[in-house]
Amino acid sequence: MRGVAAQAGAVRRAARTALAGLVAGLALLTVAVPAAATTAVPAALVDSTIDEVAAALEQDPVIVEEVMGNGDAAGAHDRLREVIDGSDVPIYVVLGSTPRGLSQSDPANDLAVRLRSRLGDGIFFIALTSGPPRHEAWGVPEATQFSIAVYDAYPRARDLAFPDVDWNNDSSESRPRGLSDVADAQIAATIAAGGAPWGITDDALDEIATAPWAPLPEELPRSYDEATPGGRWVVGTAVGLSVLLVGLRLLLWATASREPRRRVPASASAVLAPTRLDLADLVERANQDATRLARELADAPSSPYADSAVGYRTAAEAVLRDLDDLSSPEDKARYGRQLRDAVGALVLAKAGRHELGRAGKPGTERYVPCFFDPLHGRAFHAVSDPGRRSVDVPACRRCSEALSSGGTPRALIFPPVRRRQLRPYYEENTVWARTGYGALDGQLWATVTAERAGVDR
């Protein structure tokens, strides 16, 4: 039973971490509400339904609102029309404020999926005032090659526009802000209109990259979130609420215990060994699942599950982008951070694919990983410490059997950076610890996205 006591203490410490999250969540709530309430609403798309946007695109396949026009919306519209008119496949471009009712984390992708179900196959380029811009192609040969061609052209255009800038090493404050969404749209539309094999010549790219309307001026906000209701703050509010719910549940449990806290007994430390993990393997598996998720999403009909799967995809891809450049185990701090993130990306991608599978299967639960180690897979049991029934921790079959027989579940333990005591991941101060990699948080994607927005912007 000593193992159980040790785990109970550990879980209680995780509860305290979650309580810290609760306080932070409440702070976010108080900041978020006035910020959203006092800003002005931009006209047009934000007040439109998806059906209205689709109807407008049937009349004119290019929509450029002033807010995304980089100073010359009418000119951008005409240049885009010039490129796409006469194309063999339908091409649609939407640059504007975010319509209501779309996934908060990836509204552009969500809009593309919904427009395609109304307008049929084609190539869509969508950049909205919140979330990342997206290009999607359906019903065209080698759609993946189209996507690769666009992603390949963006950095080439950036280098042509700013030949003196070292984007990898110059600090983000001193370097220019890059190319506008109008320029990216022009590049994607040019590639789309050219047909397969997809690509763009250096000359055509140079003409776009060096045009006066291409660079994003310093004085325009890069992200319009602050000026747009429905942007980052609303995500923050949603996260605050989910943290609140989890926090309250854990608070009830933590305060129910009157037992003095115990240190991990020496005999229990025998099971506290770092979990064997292979960073490259984890990242590869996460990439595979994220790719499968993207493919499945492209064919998925609109549903709340698809919306949530889009959120998981966006979060997984954002985490994976930072795992492009893997560090060596000798760089302990960075390697450790990447290990934690790689596990997170894998869980996010798996949870997203699971969400899609829930559509049309009423009663299917969300993806809940084993709290003790998400790499154990899905949890099917709620484990509670005897005598304290107010909190349940989801656990896999093995972990719940270990607990019920008086043993200690094998928790996920990352290699320690210095000679600090080894500890389970859920005692650390990370978003993964606070959420139990989704075991304690039903909206892991939203929490991770909001956390990253706070860190990266």
Ligand SMILES: [Zn+2]
């Ligand atoms: Zn387990």
